[in-house]
Amino acid sequence: MSYIHQTKPFVVPTTDGKLIEEHFGRVATQQENISIARMIAPSGWSEPHQNPAFDEWTLVSKGKKLIEVDGEVIEISAGQSILITKGSRVRYSNPFEEACEYWSVCLPAFSIDTVNREE
Numbered sequence: 001m002s003y004i005h006q007t008k009p010f011v012v013p014t015t016d017g018k019l020i021e022e023h024f025g026r027v028a029t030q031q032e033n034i035s036i037a038r039m040i041a042p043s044g045w046s047e048p049h050q051n052p053a054f055d056e057w058t059l060v061s062k063g064k065k066l067i068e069v070d071g072e073v074i075e076i077s078a079g080q081s082i083l084i085t086k087g088s089r090v091r092y093s094n095p096f097e098e099a100c101e102y103w104s105v106c107l108p109a110f111s112i113d114t115v116n117r118e119e
Contacts, residue, residue: 004029009038017042025109035109041065041100046093053114054106056084058092063100066093 010028012020018041022028025035049068058065059081067074068091069084076082084090094100104110 012037016045016047018045022110025106026111032109033107035104035106037104037110039102039104041092041094041102043094043097043099046095047091047117049089049091049118051087051089051116051118052084052106053086053116054108054110055086056110057105058082058084058102059105060100060102062102063094063098064096065100065102066095067091068093 004024006023006028009021009023010025012022012027014020018039020037020039022035022037024031025037026032058067058076060076060078062078064075064077067076067082067084069088070090074082108114
């Protein structure tokens, strides 16, 4: 087949209230070279620092997101995007009042084994 029409993305189970819908990637389509996911981070959400072994593009479609990368704090809003290159120390959060909807593209595909989250 020369295409994949994604109609039922894989919903990643989470315990922090964040919605992750993997449209393409290791689980949804068995692709290890790239992952594309739609995410909704609720108000007050955060995750630990990490040092991923993949590049990650984030494109915000609604709300705002706070990113700490190598000691610098960056706020991105709807209509903005950012590339975090592999090997960076990064932490993502949403300390704002409204949920943040965004798309994440990882190259190679996201893997819990290569995100390298800190304790």
